[in-house]
Amino acid sequence: GNSVTQMEGPVTLSEEAFLTINCTYTATGYPSLFWYVQYPGEGLQLLLKATKADDKGSNKGFEATYRKETTSFHLEKGSVQVSDSAVYFCALSRGGSNYKLTFGKGTLLTVNP
Amino acid sequence: DSGVTQTPKHLITATGQRVTLRCSPRSGDLSVYWYQQSLDQGLQFLIQYYNGEERAKGNILERFSAQQFPDLHSELNLSSLELGDSALYFCASSVDTLGGEQYFGPGTRLTVT
Numbered sequence: 001g002n003s004v005t006q007m008e009g010p011v012t013l014s015e016e017a018f019l020t021i022n023c024t025y026t027a028t029g030y031p032s033l034f035w036y037v038q039y040p041g042e043g044l045q046l047l048l049k050a051t052k053a054d055d056k057g058s059n060k061g062f063e064a065t066y067r068k069e070t071t072s073f074h075l076e077k078g079s080v081q082v083s084d085s086a087v088y089f090c091a092l093s094r095g096g097s098n099y100k101l102t103f104g105k106g107t108l109l110t111v112n113p
Numbered sequence: 114d115s116g117v118t119q120t121p122k123h124l125i126t127a128t129g130q131r132v133t134l135r136c137s138p139r140s141g142d143l144s145v146y147w148y149q150q151s152l153d154q155g156l157q158f159l160i161q162y163y164n165g166e167e168r169a170k171g172n173i174l175e176r177f178s179a180q181q182f183p184d185l186h187s188e189l190n191l192s193s194l195e196l197g198d199s200a201l202y203f204c205a206s207s208v209d210t211l212g213g214e215q216y217f218g219p220g221t222r223l224t225v226t
Contacts, residue, residue, distance in 0.1 A: 103156040
């Protein structure tokens with residue numbers, strides 16, 4: 001079946017540091033890939049997505065590239081801010097008869113001033 | 114604001130009881146998904162409805178059921194509640210196209226005592 005593996009946290013960085021959160025997936029065919037973010041006490045917000053190989057999703061300074069050869073979708077940001085502190089979820093949607101999301105376990109990011 | 118609404122925000126009830134969670138999707142979205150978020154299981158897909166009909170089932174217990182009404186709002190019914198059912202329950206809606214992202218509501222936090 002489909003699965004998503006993302007690096008375990010927590011990840012603690014200083015403001016303006018470089019961020020990478022690794023995500024790899026297992027799925028047949030060509031899934032769509034997503035990063036969602038969950039701020040404390042809130043629901044999930046879509047951060048970025050990519051729907052085919054070599055696509056780069058980007059939003060709010062975050063980027064991730066769909067790498068089919070390595071089945072990866074790593075999240076990066078060049079300079080994190082305190083306001084980026086949240087839980088980040090990598091997810092995939094396989095399509096077909098339904099588009100349910102399969103999530104990784106989430107990575108807690110804390111950015112200190 | 115994702116445009117997806119969920120009520121109630123919090124629910125505290127006793128073991129053995131029954132509760133109903135409500136979700137209204139974004140305007141124009143025909144699909145509603147229910148997810149459960151718990152510390153031990155992470156984010157798990159429960160069930161999907163599309164335009165009033167059940168489309169897919171995930172890890173949903175037999176004590177749980179859902180439906181989608183003609184106005185497209187959905188209800189998740191949880192019965193014979195157990196302590197282990199305490200979790201955040203999210204509803205999401207989408208336009209069902211490959212790569213179509215899901216928009217999440219703020220969630221209902223259920224506490225079973």
